């Protein structure tokens with residue numbers, strides 16, 4: 001499940017307070033855009049006063065097709081990218097893997113194989 005929580009932030013640039021939304025947990029195949037964003041530039045919220053982007057550094061629970069794990073958003077962007085690739089959430093071209101399409105492809109291939117082995121028999 002992808003959850004959302006409000007958090008109060010004091011902008012380091014204009015020193016004003018605002019409320020941002022962050023995600024304590026993210027389900028990778030339901031929040032594709034969010035995962036892509038984290039891969040590309042980390043988790044960044046925008047100050048509602050001066051509009052500057054502020055990266056949020058926290059541990060997010062990632063629910064991926066291969067399992068669940070905590071991702072520390074305070075790490076180097078390169079490390080975040082490596083982890084997301086290792087968990088097969090992101091492909092080697094830097095795009096979120098479409099698991100729904102993958103599943104359908106595997107299902108179709110299995111059906112074809114079943115028909116094929118029936119013919120062979």
Ligand SMILES: [Zn+2]
Nearest residue numbers: 011014047050
């Ligand atoms: Zn600001």
